[in-house]
Amino acid sequence: MDLTLKIWRQKDAKSKGKFVTYHVKDISPTCSFLEMLDILNEQLIQKNEEPVTFDHDCREGICGMCSLYINGRPHGPDDAITTCQLHMRKFKDGDTIVIEPWRARPFPVIKDLMVDRSAFDKIIQEGGYISVNTGAFTEANSILISKEDADLSMDAAACIGCGACVAACKNASAMLFVGAKISHLAMLPQGAPEAKRRVLKMVAKMDELGFGNCTNTYACEAECPKLIKRSNIARLNRQFLTAKVS
Amino acid sequence: MADLNPKIPQGPLSQKWSHYKDHQNLVNPSNKRKLDIIVVGTGLAGASAAASLGELGFNVKIFCYQDSPRRAHSIAAQGGINAAKNYPNDGDTIYRLFYDTIKGGDYRSREANVYRLAEVSNAIIDQCVAQGVPFAREYNGTLENRSFGGAQVSRTFYARGQTGQQLLLGAYGSLSRQIKAGTVTLYNRHEMMDLVIIDGKARGIIARNLITGQLERYFGHAVVLATGGYGNVFYLSTNAMGSNVSACWQVFKKGAYFANPCFTQIHPTCIPVHGDYQSKLTLMSESLRNDGRIWVPKKKEDAQKVREGKLKARDIPEEDRDYYLERRYPAYGNLVPRDVASRAAKERCDAGYGVNETGLAVFLDFEESIKRLGKNVIEERYGNLFQMYEKIVDENPYENPMMIYPAVHYTMGGIWVDYELMSTIPGLFVAGEANYSDHGANRLGASALMQGLADGYFILPYTLQNYLASEIKVPRIPTDRxxxxxxxxxxxxxxxxxxxxxxxxxxxxxxxxxxxxxxxxxxxxxxxxxxxxxxxxxxxxxxxxxxxxxxxxxxxxxxxxxxxxxxxxxxxxxxxxxxxxxxxxxxxxxxxxxxxxxxxxxxxxxxxQDYKYVAAWEFKGSGQFEVHKEPLQYEEIEVKQRVYK
Known part of the structure; x- marks a missing residue:
């Protein structure tokens, strides 16, 4: 299929960016979206132009490095996948595809489609873990966890930290990301002793970094490639309120 | 040439590691603060090493080329992690895990290292549970196990099809905690470009800041490489796009030896190649072989019709299917080790029985398991893998069997290290897939995660101290040297x-x-x-x-x-x-x-007779290499032909 691409080009964090139009031809429907961009970049290199910079690594939907806002949707027009898992069979011959970086103040553009998501690392550093030193453990099966709780915990822990939730949200809220980590740890007995401290510090950091608040539109849930549920936001709110009043 | 002494501690095999720990040198807390350690790579080995060393009080600098340490390719490991817990009471022991690993590696790994790996395996599970890794559980609340290739026991712990992700997030959590505590400094989007050697010892690195392009200098009393494997030398592999050999190759050029580079693992169950523009291959976890059966048509004409799209797998009657692994290896069946399964698939396809349009694919079929266990059980066990398959191939694997073919996955070879995981350059340690130490000529499934975390959590924190104890009088060396x-x-x-x-x-x-x-x-x-x-x-x-x-x-x-x-x-x-x-x-x-x-x-x-050795290569100038040999001695086990029949 032949496609028209309108891609955001921006030299660096300080420069102003703009859309540039490109054309690619004979793209196979079995080609992945990022492979289509590889083909475009190969064309640009042949013309001695700088290729489009974008983040990507595992190309199997788990590292969370790829991003891209495609035709107005984070990770493009398919559900429950990342951009690297998106295939061109979702498009048709003659389509125009608009490709932008994540747009959120806490995720500044570095170059073209690449953004800085280190704000997520900073939130985790505030307490998105169980404070246990190496070697300070007890026998694994002495901690019993019901299958239901372990499954709920795993549902939340499946978050890949890609930032689609923030990119989808009109408030650039990170509540789904933070809620997922809070839930993952809150469902486990190991996480209980520092639960209050954790939620207060992570929420404070989230606010400090400029992420907005949740106004319950749930665009985050709709766009999450790992189907993280909005109930995690409810759990975050509940934990936060309990921690605040006690 | 450098010293190829593996420095294996004395005593019987099962006592060597405790003997080492009993007699090694330690560094006192006030001196730890004065010692800098550079760790390159934030996968399981790097993140767990940096976190553990930071907890001990060392001053750690950690580097990754990705935007966040959580992206390292350990995250993509699907199936599980082995440990000799023997929870299912099926006869597992530390010795059996050790034995299976040596045998699985076709008797080309170092006995003492592998025994230690099996010995610390149980502690890894304890550690990860304490960190909140959400492993799969039984209804009674205990941990669940499944089987992997090359073993007759169920010793694999897992978190759905995302075990690597969950283990890495555990290590990343511990690392984040140390970053917050100030013991570890993170340099993301930085790539190591070269090693700095001063007076014969590893003392720092040159890194490129990938955002600005500037070269930066960093000092360390010791340097740890945990930079993963070199499978991307094949271009198409299951590795991440950025996975590379460069850090290892630079230290090789500076005097570290590269061991057994030809020991590369081809994984039997990957999604087949579909076009010239393809950039990577996607793995379908080995765990699928617990419930999936691998087959090709018995008749060449059926295979031909399948390739042409004129015949569906479901329409081939049972008696016309060749479950070639079950036929050739009745004792292990579909759970033979990866090298054996890969070669068997190639053999069938080369003989003309391949089933996709290129002729390079075999079926991995869940029909019988779905009938026996129900679709919901299969979905619970492998749901995310089935979804991944469907998104890539556009076929529903619940209804039609998957089509799979072998692909480059892991590299057993790597930088030569001694028992302490130190290379032939003093002060340069190598951990995880980047070293060659534990898997011989073939790695068993669910053992890479085990080795990465063993090296980082439980081995380097000891052996690095033994080295650094003699470095306490060395002040931080200025980088204008x-x-x-x-x-x-x-x-x-x-x-x-x-x-x-x-x-x-x-x-x-x-x-x-x-x-x-x-x-x-x-x-x-x-x-x-x-x-x-x-x-x-x-x-x-x-x-x-x-x-x-x-x-x-x-x-x-x-x-x-x-x-x-x-x-x-x-x-x-x-x-x-x-x-x-x-x-x-x-x-x-x-x-x-x-x-x-x-x-x-x-x-x-x-x-x-002639090849029971580790081939350790020395760099002698561009395109010139000299091989040195570390003989492998087996004291505890009898070296036999590897049989899975």
């Missing part, structure tokens, strides 16, 4: 040389060409003639690379083409060494299959 300047200039010259080629072909062009040469000649089946041909072709490709490469953009800027070029330049040298190593090893063992050396049944024909 001539050794730093010289290393930085070397890196700058190389990058400028790459930029100044100004040819007309892209990095990807050369990488793809290299990949083809490697896959065709140094892949699943190797022979002398093809290996010699590969060496010639790699040399001329390398020459062409340095004449005709085109890199756009600038050197002092974010430049992904330059990053790739720097990595591919090293792959173009490594490829030759892999072929050379495969050529000198006139035997078949594990993943290294030399067609000249096979039994009548087509199995590996090992030669213990």
């Amino acid at each position: 001539p050794e730093f300047t010289e290393a930085e200039n070397g890196v700058r010259n190389r990058l400028e040389k790459l930029m100044n080629i100004k040819g007309s072909l892209s990095v990807d062009h050369f990488h793809k060409e290299l990949g083809k040469i490697m896959w065709e000649n140094v892949g699943m089946g190797r022979n002398e003639q093809n290996l010699r041909k590969a060496i010639e072709r790699i040399r001329s490709l390398r020459e062409d690379f340095w004449k005709n490469l085109c890199i756009t953009g600038s050197i002092n800027d974010l430049n992904t083409e330059l990053e790739k070029a720097n990595r591919v330049a090293d792959f173009l040298e490594l490829g030759e060494l892999i072929a050379l190593d495969a050529l000198q090893r006139n035997e078949s063992c594990g993943g290294h299959f030399r067609e000249e050396y096979q039994t009548k049944e087509g199995e590996c024909l090992r030669n213990d």
